[in-house]
Amino acid sequence: MTPAARISAAIEVLGDIETRRRPATDALKDWGLSHRFAGSKDRAAIASLVYDSLRRKASAAWIMDDATPRGVVLGMLVLQRRLSFADISRLFSGERFAAEPPTGEERARIEGADLSKAPAAIAGDFPDWIEPSLRSVFGDDLVPEMQALTARAPLDLRVNALKVTARSEAHDMLPHLGAVETPLSAWGLRIQPGEDGRGPAVQSEPEFIKGWIEIQDEGSQLAAQLSGVQPDEQVVDLCAGGGGKTLALAAIMNNHGQLYATDSDARRLAPIHERVTRAGVRNVQIRTPRAKADAVADLDGKIDCVVVDAPCTGIGTWRRNPDAKWRLRPGSLDVRRNEQAIVLDRAGALVKSGGRVLYITCSILPEENDGAVSAFLDRTPGFAAVPVDDMLKAAGLEHLAPVIRRTTHGLQMTPLKTGTDGFYVAMLRKT
Secondary structure, three states: OOHHHHHHHHHHHHHHHHHHOOOHHHHHHHHHHHOOOOOHHHHHHHHHHHHHHHHOHHHHHHHHOOOOHHHHHHHHHHHOOOOOHHHHHHHOOOOOOOOOOOOHHHHHHHHOOOOOOOOHHHHOOOOHHHHHHHHHHHHHHHHHHHHHOOOOOOEEEEEOOOOOOOHHHHHHOOHHHOOEEOOOOOOEEEEOOOOOOOOOOHHHOHHHHOOOEEEOOHHHHHHHHOOOOOOOOEEEEOOOOOOHHHHHHHHHOOOOOEEEEEOOOHHHHOOHHHHHHHHOOOOEEEEOOOOOOOOOHHHOOOEEEEEEEOOOOOHHHOOOOHHHHHHOOHHHHHHHHHHHHHHHHHHHHHEEEEEEEEEEEOOOOOOOOHHHHHHHHHHOOOEEEOOHHHHHHHHOOHHHOOOOEEOOOOEEEOHHHHOOOOEEEEEEEEO
16 A cells, blocks of 8 residues: 555544444444455554544644644644655645645645644644643643643553563674663663654564563553562562553562462453463462452452552553543543542452551542552551652662653653653552
């Protein structure tokens, strides 16, 4: 397919997403099935155009004064791809399989593109109804913070300390991937996305198959490290899901102590079994819930640290899931807040005296972060938030102090400040 034909295909897919109100992955899959002549590079390029358009959907529509898929793609090419009018004209030529040429009005808007007077929600490309919440966290940095969430995310890897003695050992085995060491996590490697937005097929690399490396955002790695878990402790990963943080915790504990991994949804736990084996983890006991039975009821009051990677809106991952931002509704936030209260209360019951709960979200909304923690502290006597500096020192992560954003009860990582996904972390100790 020509670049112009790929543009036309992206406009078609965006139209399907808008008309049927469906996730981008579903629309792209259906397009690929109905256009089998398109090769893998074509499909990747089209997906990249679609996701870039969704990243800049509001600002692109604003500069073009056109919210149709065509208008959004035109605006995205200016704002995200930094193309000139001449470059865009070659893609919108009106020739076979190409979209119609830009009109005079479209040319004027392309050449005069300027977001300096755009409202914050437009310039930052986010739903306007969450602006008051976000401004309470970011203040005057709101637009830069949200614009950082419109960029493409890198592919981060965690080097498995259970199988590799030093990060440099894994790094030296992956020169063909262009991996560099992450600046904040001592066990992280980073690969920047290619022009088409794709990263390499890391899962097929021998180092991945042997369990030397795992795919994990640097922010997630740091969140696990902030738990401060020790090799002799009893630890519960209460919302383990696919096991990313479980594996990181096991490596920190050097396969000693006892780590229990569970989740309210048994289906989410399915991948963890194979991952634990590949990573060489031996101190994890996977507790799969049965019917309505509590999988960790026998551990109440016995646990040193409960890690709660809480269900949330996922706003902090918008770099990776840009279509999710436009599906966010107030009702979904209310659902998540109720779920957060449930898992925090369950974590509080598991912790022994002097133990701690590490509360994590991949969100930047204060309602899900400090708000959830404040509500827990109000209804649960005997717990107190650990000061951020104490949390950093206990984990040996004092170097994070200049780049994290401090909140009432914890810390916030963001793409702008830390180069990671948006993660919130707070530690609550049972006195």
